[in-house]
Amino acid sequence: MTGDMRTDILSVQRFRHPGSVQECRLRLEEWAASRHIELAWNQEVTTWRIVGDFAPQMMAEAIKQTWQRHDALTATYHFGVFGESPGQLLRPDAPPEIRLSDVSSESDSAAAARALVQRHCLERRPLTAAPQMSAQVVRTSETEHLVSIRHPSMMMDHWGFDVFVRDLAVFYTNLTVGAGPRLDDCGRYTDYTDAEYEALRDGSWSDSVDFWLDNYRGESPIPGLPLTGWRGNSGGDRLAGGRTAGAFSPETVQELREAWRHGAARGITPYCFMLAVVLVLLHRLTGERDLGVLVPAANRDQWEYHDTVGLFATILAPRFRDLPDLSFDALCELVRDTLNDALAHQRVSYHDMQRRLTPEHYGRPLPTTTCYFDYWIQDESLPAFGTAQAEPFRVKLPPNEQEGLAFNLYDDRASAVSYSLSYSRRLFDEAGAQALTHDLEELAAAAARSPESAVASLTTLPSLRIPR
Template sequence: MTLTADCSLETLLSYVAREDVRLSASGGALRYDAPARSAGPLLEAALRRHKPALLARLAAGTAEASREDADDAEDGVPADPEAADPEAADPEDAGTVEERAPATREQSGMVMRHEQTKEPQVWNVALRLRCEGPLDVPALRRALEKLVHRHHALRSRYAWEQAMASTGTGGTRSAAAEPSPGRKLWQEVLAPRPVSLPVEDLREVSPPERAERLEAACDRIAQTPFDVARSVQPRVKLFRTGDESRTLMFVLHHISCDGWSVSVLLKELGTLYGNEAGHLPLRPLPPPTSQCTDYARLQASSALPEEEHRRRVDFWADRLAGCRPDSGLPADRPRPAVLSGRGATAHAVVPAELFGALRDFARETGTTPYAVMLAVLVRLLHHLSGRGEAVLSTAYANRAHPSTDTLVTCTATIVILRLRTDGDETLSELCRQVTAGLAEGITNFIPYARIREGLSRHHGVELPSSIPLGATYQNSVDLSVDLPGVSTTVTDQTGLTARRDCSFSFLPCADGTAEIHTEFSTDLYEPATVEGWLAEYAGLAGAMLREARAVP
């Protein structure tokens, strides 16, 4: 029996029963939940055609309940955002699937890591925007809505090719279920829907309590995990802390963005807000250079030939033969069988004079500031572990194609570095090793999951599911946003989670300094231990630099 837009009610009911489409009513709107194979424009049209009859049957208790919204137009947004319910939940209802494409390698890996992590909120990317000035809240809501509507990655969900087993409480599919071999992950772009901006007014409480409540609320929003099978639409909430002081929480899932994407989003948010608030001249935004679905197709069309893939597997087998991929860092506690995901952060500042000297050294020796800072880190890891090598992962933006310029999705991936040291190398020698390792890793790049699988299958080498040590240099991240007429400061809302044993992030700052951010597992390390490492880093960098520049 084929479904058509003008089918009879009996045909539609038969289709609903056969395809496990769940129906429910909510405030006069008809909602449905359907397996991906069954959803689409024909089902939507048929449901709208027979909506009165279906609502009547639901009211009589003759259909099952579900969650999805089949009539977006009946969902409103608060007319006065400043009066919105402060505890209103984020609308993560799905709705109509607008486009469907295979998931990218990065998306597939992210979903698997999301499923396997005890604390999946570790994959949240939480930003706090502190706004001082006459903020136009309705204009901000409209700007956020247009931002979500512009980028497919901000209104997607992820579904396996075959429907997941029923939960027994409504039949909702879940990406948290373990996929069977051969299952394929799809990204489903949902049709644009209104974006609400809940507002909580904290002006009536005392300043100490206000600060405490704001911190707790921001942390709660940042630490709430996404259901990637339902929606990864960003969570937003605005807190009013003074007559012209507000804080916006803007939380994304890492599957939707990387550092490059965050910079794009903040820049566009400023432009969209200025346009919506009526600031002249208007600055129309061109369409994004591509969408996450376009990137998936580009990735599929440029897959490596089998012979080249095998050559790269052999390269990594040779590069990683006999390595010890555990961190080697002395832990304060015994390692549990599985890390909980609980973590903390530590921070240090590299003074402007020292960071400037490191950058000058990079320029003089034909390398990069990251290579110099990573070389210092390798020496520090040697001091701490006593080992003659360090194995770590480093982020690779993976944005060489021009279509990725304003693409919002996670293209960033990791390159594995195996760096050998006996503690006696000069800074120049370590920098050359780092630079060569990065260049060779990018030239022979294949995703880490494929390296693991290839080494296990063809070489009998077993690697952990993730490399315990990580390092990044965030020169592509611009945490600034220009909201006309409003002074805005953007900071990361760091959570109490850790994605690996320990990761080091280097961030050059506008004032000439550099910041070092360390995220570490509290299952293994005390904060004081990691803070001691960071304190040692600056002194070691200065000593290595003086040694490199000493006259023989």
């Protein structure tokens, strides 16, 4: 490739949306690389155990066809080549690296396969290298295989991942069966980012920028929490993270479902209810009257991109004010109304407002503790590849970096509500994190039983473990 041709490709296919989640992550990656820090959160790994009649060569071809369908999957990422912004460079000339292995003749084929997959999951490659996507397919027996697919987390959001898995299953089934469902045309991710860049420049977002300025009332867009934590290592690595997970008791789930049934008539969704519980918990921990939380938004309001793989999602930072003056019911209504307003302006992300208002912190470790919240309707369905069925396969991965707290709730709409809490080890040790999730369940159950209770009274429950 000549120098002129390379320059032309870079100028056309650069990432063109300053203030996006992707650009902020690239800037943080650039910062970390300059300090020889390797960020674990930038890698996403999916692993399946596939049982039944399965063809590894056809899976390799299906991965390539899915990769060809979605331009975002061909991306590499570059720093310092576009002036002020990191860049995205598409590399359709560099197909995914796919390794096929057969350990079925080994005495302990299951252990050998796990070791291969584990090694693949822990591999790291520079974001500037092509290809970024890779896969390991291991045959353990005639009817069992392990499949591991690795890619940068910024390559696709959760919606995009679901699209990727669906398309992969369709391509594989069509290759092996010879006929199957057809995939509709979908928009190109680069077209979306170009349109976003033009909207950013031509003033289309001015109303949303004004909305967020009003929402912050002159404060920093970073929703900082004056949180010192409990039994954490305050002198340790500020990016070191831990994770704990569990499930609410059946009794708590039953109480929550009853409360959610009553709240539905007022538009109080389980998401709103549980975010309100998290706000009560944060109020107890900090004593603050006004709190901000980071929440995700899908940002897919254009139908032509519903079947496109890419990182469309944005992060929003709404503010919730005067918490101790409210009953829990009133807090749920405040959360409902605040989120509805925020989602109407989701195209302008928290990262974009940070870029505008506090550029010294943009794409750098944050100067204060933040809290992230999300609520998932758990979809237990797993892909079928032809007549073979995929099952989840767990591997050991290093914990992601954390600058604060990240609560994720998972609802199966039946008998279970589970959770995961990712936390900064500067704030909490493992016992402290488990005490925090205990308090979350205690507050959720109390609010479900007595939604008319004042927020201030809920924070004084004697069963709570972490002191105020």
